[in-house]
Every structure is written in C-alpha cells, then in structure tokens.
Amino acid sequence: MPEQDSILEGLFQEEERLTEKQKKIIMAAIESFSEKGYAATSTSEIAKKAGVAEGTIFRHYKTKKDLLMGIVSPMMAKLIAPFVIKDLYKVINHKYEHFEDFLRAMMENRIAFLKNNMPLIRILIQEIPFHPELKEQFKEHIAIKVFERFVNLAEYYQKKGQIIDIPAYSVVRMTFTSIFGFLIARYLILPEADWDDEKEIELTIQFIMHGLSAKD
Numbered sequence: 253m254p255e256q257d258s259i260l261e262g263l264f265q266e267e268e269r270l271t272e273k274q275k276k277i278i279m280a281a282i283e284s285f286s287e288k289g290y291a292a293t294s295t296s297e298i299a300k301k302a303g304v305a306e307g308t309i310f311r312h313y314k315t316k317k318d319l320l321m322g323i324v325s326p327m328m329a330k331l332i333a334p335f336v337i338k339d340l341y342k343v344i345n346h347k348y349e350h351f352e353d354f355l356r357a358m359m360e361n362r363i364a365f366l367k368n369n370m371p372l373i374r375i376l377i378q379e380i381p382f383h384p385e386l387k388e389q390f391k392e393h394i395a396i397k398v399f400e401r402f403v404n405l406a407e408y409y410q411k412k413g414q415i416i417d418i419p420a421y422s423v424v425r426m427t428f429t430s431i432f433g434f435l436i437a438r439y440l441i442l443p444e445a446d447w448d449d450e451k452e453i454e455l456t457i458q459f460i461m462h463g464l465s466a467k468d
Contacts, residue, residue, distance in 0.1 A: 274312055276302040281319055286371035290320055290379050324375065324386055344401050351409040351464070355457045359431055363449075366439050374440055399424060415464050423464060430460050 270278070280302035284293040295316050299306040313319040343361045348354040366373055380386045399421075406423040409415045415423055434456045438447055 273302070273304055273308060277304060277309055277312065277319070278323055281323060282371050282375065285320065285323075285379070286374045290316070290375075290382075295319070320379065320383070321385065324379070325389065341401070344405055347408070351412075351414045352457060352461055354405070354409075355427070355431070355460060356453070359434075359453050359456070362431070362435060363439075366435060370439065377436065377440065402427075410466075413466050416466050426463060427460055430456055 277298065280298045281293075284298050284301060293316075295309050296306050298319070299309055302309075309319065313322055343354070343358050346354075346357065348357060376386070376390070380390055402424040403420045406415060406420040406427075410417060410420065410423075434452060438449070438452065
C-alpha cells in the first residue's frame with residue numbers, strides 16, 4: 253500500500269501565510285493536545301515546547317480555544333474532509349465482489365490513515381464531544397457524506413444476497429461500531445498491548461460477517 257501524506261503536511265502546504273513561529277506553535281499544540289487533552293494543556297506549556305514566548309501565541313490566537321479551533325477548523329473543512337473522503341472512496345468505489353473483501357480493504361485503508369495522522373485523530377476523538385462547533389463541522393464535512401455512501405454500499409451487497417435484509421443504516425452502524433471499536437482500542441487506548449494485528453483484523457471481520465451474512 254503506498255504511503256499516504258499526513259494531514260498536517262497538507263495544512264502547511266495549504267496555508268502558505270503561516271509563519272515559521274505559527275507552524276511551531278501548531279505542532280507543539282497538536283502534540284500537547286493529543287498527549288494530555290485540551291483542558292489539561294496550558295498555553296505556557298505549548299509556548300515552551302514551541303520555543304516561543306507565551307505572548308507570541310496570544311498575538312496569533314486570542315485564547316487557547318482559538319488555538320484549538322485554528323488548528324482543527326481549517327483542517328476539517330479543507331483537509332480532513334477531502335482527505336478522508338477521497339481516500340475512503342478509493343475503497344468504496346472499487347465495488348468488491350464480496351462484502352468480506354470490502355471489509356478487509358477498508359480496515360487496511362483506515363489503519364494506514366490512522367498511523368499517518370494519529371495525533372490529529374486523537375484530538376478529534378477527545379474534543380468533539382466537548383465542543384459543539386467541532387461536532388457540527390464533523391457532521392457537515394464528513395459524517396453525512398460518508399454515511400450516505402456506506403448506506404448505498406450496504407444496499408448493493410444486500411441486492412447481491414450477501415447481507416441480511418435489515419435497514420441499510422443498521423448495517424452501517426454495526427459495521428462502523430465493530431471496525432472503529434477495534435481501531436480505537438488498538439491505536440488510541442491500548443497501543444502498548446501485545447496485539448496480533450493480522451489475527452485481530454480477521455476476527456473483527458468474521459464477527460461482522462457472522463452477524464450480517466445472509467444465510468442460505
């Protein structure tokens with residue numbers, strides 16, 4: 253699988269107006285927010301990590317919340333959404349012959365994406381529940397578009413007789429819950445555990461297939 257570019261690299265290419273100090277501040281903030289969470293991170297800590305005076309942060313961002321939104325908002329609209337959707341559509345548009353093959357390809361695709369963008373994904377997962385603005389942006393730019401495509405895909409495999417006849421949105425919900433439950437546990441909650449990735453991926457796929465496969 254070819255190496256994917258990171259979203260952060262895309263941001264710096266997109267936002268050419270960013271100064272070197274701003275880039276250092278953003279990188280330090282991402283690292284700190286990812287490791288400790290937004291609430292537990294101080295601007296003085298970010299400044300120290302970025303090698304700038306704390307006042308420099310406030311010249312660019314009025315508050316710590318502005319710094320968070322200044323990182324996440326443009327990434328969500330300009331980079332994360334197109335990046336996620338374009339990359340995911342490579343799998344969705346392939347129209348694999350079997351639902352099981354699609355599941356395997358999607359898991360490989362999302363693992364590569366997570367590995368290349370771990371700090372930002374961690375921030376999104378941690379902060380979206382506590383910031384309504386981020387939740388709305390996520391729904392607008394990613395969730396709704398992706399969900400609709402997955403519903404269509406579920407209906408495609410149902411017509412082929414490979415998935416049981418239940419509402420397509422339920423198929424999507426059950427599939428997402430299983431796959432992203434594994435990914436979050438593996439890469440965000442318990443990355444230090446002794447994982448057998450190949451085995452766990454296969455078990456996750458078989459768990460989904462056992463529940464959704466149409467029985468002859």
